[in-house]
Amino acid sequence: LTPPYMLSFLFFLGLQRFMGFGALWATVQPVDKLLCVESWWTNLLYINNLKPVIQQxxxxxWYLAADMQFHIISPLMIIPFY
Known part of the structure; x- marks a missing residue:
């Protein structure tokens, strides 16, 4: 799951500026890119859903991070029932 996720992340980071248009695109796109440059590591570690939405x-x-966190924690919850 991580390689395609990171590939889409790089696509989003590198080609996003060419993908949109409109009156507010010039103001929204640089903010999105700045957030990605500052917090790329949270996406890599699947902890991006722990940050406030405005900083993500x-x-x-967010669902990929939540799903991975449940996947890691689930054995700790299942083993006592075994």
């Missing part, structure tokens, strides 16, 4: 890069990937 690629906010639509």
């Amino acid at each position: 890069c690629m906010t639509f990937t």
Whole structure:
């Protein structure tokens, strides 16, 4: 899951400026890119959903982080029932 996720992250970071248009695009895109440059490591470690939404890069990937966190914690919850 991580290689395609990071590939899409690099695509988002590198080509996002060419993908949009509109009246507010010139003001929104630099802010998005700055957030991604500052917090790329939270996406790599799947802890980006622990930050406030306004500080997240690629906010639509919150579910991947939550899913990975549940995947890591679930054995600790299942083993006592075994």
